[in-house]
């Protein structure tokens with residue numbers, strides 16, 4: 001049985017300010033990834049403290065929080081086979097200057113804070129992050145007609 005997972009993506013303020021939201025979404029769509037929820041959220045310090053709880057002691061934490069509150073972010077939930085790893089592959093390494101050419105971060109960014117997008121690192125953390133940003137009735141269940149082309153039988 002294929003492993004159907006969910007993952008949480010945040011398109012960050014640099015993507016919004018630099019008008020890259022459409023380009024990045026286009027890459028996800030062309031890969032065949034299916035979004036089941038999407039909205040703008042203006043993050044606050046409390047939510048960011050939860051979301052980045054593993055970074056609160058890091059020297060870059062304060063700057064990261066200020067950066068993440070500059071504009072609303074685009075929060076998206078994707079669902080599909082191995083989508084946690086697939087999304088991270090498409091985005092590339094956290095540091096855009098170390099990311100492989102062809103990945104979103106390598107192709108669109110030079111900056112570590114402004115690295116275009118956040119994506120969950122495991123299926124378990126994805127569930128926690130999805131619950132942080134979305135209510136159950138904001139997640140949609142629908143069939144994509146193109147699945148037969150992307151995934152075969």
Ligand code: CMP
Pocket residue numbers: 052055060064094112113114115117118119
């Ligand atoms: P993200 O996937 O959102 O998770 C934590 C974020 O912290 C990461 O992407 C980067 O944008 C940012 N980050 C990680 N390391 C550094 C650093 N050394 N300096 C500034 N920002 C960083």
